[in-house]
Amino acid sequence: WGFSEYGKLWTYQLQAFEFLKQDQLEKEKGLKLIADFSKYLYRHPSAFDPYTASLRVINWIKFFSFHQVTDTALYGSLLSQTKKLFHSTEWHLQNNHLLENAFALLFAGIFFGNEKFYQQGKRILEKEIDKQILPDGAHFELCPMYHMLMLNRVLESKEMLSLYKPDEKALESKLSSVASKMLGWMKEMQFENGDMPVVNDSANGIAPSCDAICSYANRLGISSQKIELKESGFRKHKTATYECLIYLGGLEPLANAGHGHADSLSFILYGRNKPFIIDTGISTYENNFTRQYERSTLAHNTVTAGTMSQSNLWGSFRVGKRVKMLGVNQGAIYIESSIRFFDGSIKHKRRFEFFENSLIVRDSISGEILEDTKSFLYVNKNAEIAQAKSKLNSDIASIEFTGDRKISIDEAFASTEFNKPESCNRITISFTTDLITTFTFHNSNNSGK
Numbered sequence: 001w002g003f004s005e006y007g008k009l010w011t012y013q014l015q016a017f018e019f020l021k022q023d024q025l026e027k028e029k030g031l032k033l034i035a036d037f038s039k040y041l042y043r044h045p046s047a048f049d050p051y052t053a054s055l056r057v058i059n060w061i062k063f064f065s066f067h068q069v070t071d072t073a074l075y076g077s078l079l080s081q082t083k084k085l086f087h088s089t090e091w092h093l094q095n096n097h098l099l100e101n102a103f104a105l106l107f108a109g110i111f112f113g114n115e116k117f118y119q120q121g122k123r124i125l126e127k128e129i130d131k132q133i134l135p136d137g138a139h140f141e142l143c144p145m146y147h148m149l150m151l152n153r154v155l156e157s158k159e160m161l162s163l164y165k166p167d168e169k170a171l172e173s174k175l176s177s178v179a180s181k182m183l184g185w186m187k188e189m190q191f192e193n194g195d196m197p198v199v200n201d202s203a204n205g206i207a208p209s210c211d212a213i214c215s216y217a218n219r220l221g222i223s224s225q226k227i228e229l230k231e232s233g234f235r236k237h238k239t240a241t242y243e244c245l246i247y248l249g250g251l252e253p254l255a256n257a258g259h260g261h262a263d264s265l266s267f268i269l270y271g272r273n274k275p276f277i278i279d280t281g282i283s284t285y286e287n288n289f290t291r292q293y294e295r296s297t298l299a300h301n302t303v304t305a306g307t308m309s310q311s312n313l314w315g316s317f318r319v320g321k322r323v324k325m326l327g328v329n330q331g332a333i334y335i336e337s338s339i340r341f342f343d344g345s346i347k348h349k350r351r352f353e354f355f356e357n358s359l360i361v362r363d364s365i366s367g368e369i370l371e372d373t374k375s376f377l378y379v380n381k382n383a384e385i386a387q388a389k390s391k392l393n394s395d396i397a398s399i400e401f402t403g404d405r406k407i408s409i410d411e412a413f414a415s416t417e418f419n420k421p422e423s424c425n426r427i428t429i430s431f432t433t434d435l436i437t438t439f440t441f442h443n444s445n446n447s448g449k
Helices: 008-015 027-043 050-067 072-086 095-112 115-132 144-164 169-189 210-219 289-295
Strands: 234-238 242-247 267-271 274-277 303-305 324-330 334-340 346-354 358-367 373-379 386-388 391-393 397-415 421-441
Touching: 008 050, 027 050, 027 072, 050 072, 050 095, 072 095, 072 115, 095 115, 095 144, 115 144, 115 169, 144 169, 144 210, 169 210, 169 234, 242 346, 303 346, 303 358, 373 397
Parallel strands: none
Antiparallel strands: 234 242, 242 267, 267 274, 274 373, 303 373, 324 334, 334 346, 346 358, 358 421, 373 421, 386 391, 391 397, 397 421
């Protein structure tokens, strides 16, 4: 139960009993594993980590309920873990951790008929849901993975209240309204081919899929609210030819941005429903070089000078001084924003201009450090790139640069799942102060090669 060779995240998932969700897991095998862990529990205090314990409490309750388990010893183990959680809620970390604590206490309160657990979970939930869900429906950590995890919990809690707490109409109604907004944000972020962006700390294979969440919401009679991406800092522009997702926000949330990346003014680009310019995602939460790189500005489709990141990020989840946002201007066919790096020495202005079959990105950088200024573009591994001076061609689009000093293409890595980095192409464009990048998308019957 304390196996750690695959990293802490793997161990936490093991101790959270996520595997109980497997359809093929037999009841007796599940009970045997739960009983074995109950013996292990008190020998290893790390197993009482409040976040992991919250997931485990919920997973055990679901398993016991589905299989109609009445084992008093296992109930006793679950009760003692919930009591420990009740006294160790993660007020210091806040964010999705605190919400998971609240959901677990809510579940346990209903399961055990324990009003103390229930009221604690309810109080946290009522306070945090207003704080953590932004007006445009985004969970304020801005990670689609955590957004979908929290959305699924909101739906589960709404269903539980309707079944077991029929007098809680106000809370049930609130959760339904929140779920509708969160569904709206999820759908706005989703690309036409069904992909969800792996921005900030997001990876596939952890949260339920969009289809599964929408199906669940539909069964509960909850439809998605039509929303406009705004407060979350994201913007989406679509034409018949391409989709462009842009991040114009800072490092959020203010209290604890441990899951955020230094990726202001970065963007993702799909052409004819195929990923082209991609986010590099995350592969690990371990405190190592890979984690540092994946959170850095260098690992995103934006501009930097030297190796400096927009914000001072350190450790696995630590944040020092942050990027400063200098405002957004938006019109019918353009959007622009400016930022100042955390130490104040560098200012970056980026403007996107949208046309039916093309996208122009204009970068201007100024400040004390102007040597070694670079723009990065991470290209999906399936999009072959051919270079001809200041122009690149692929089967999706051509890319032309004005103001470049040097263009190089090398191999890099991107991850859509934890511990599964895959190769991709990284285009590095060196320039001095101003750069124009023009993407021209090919007709479906013309590869442009």
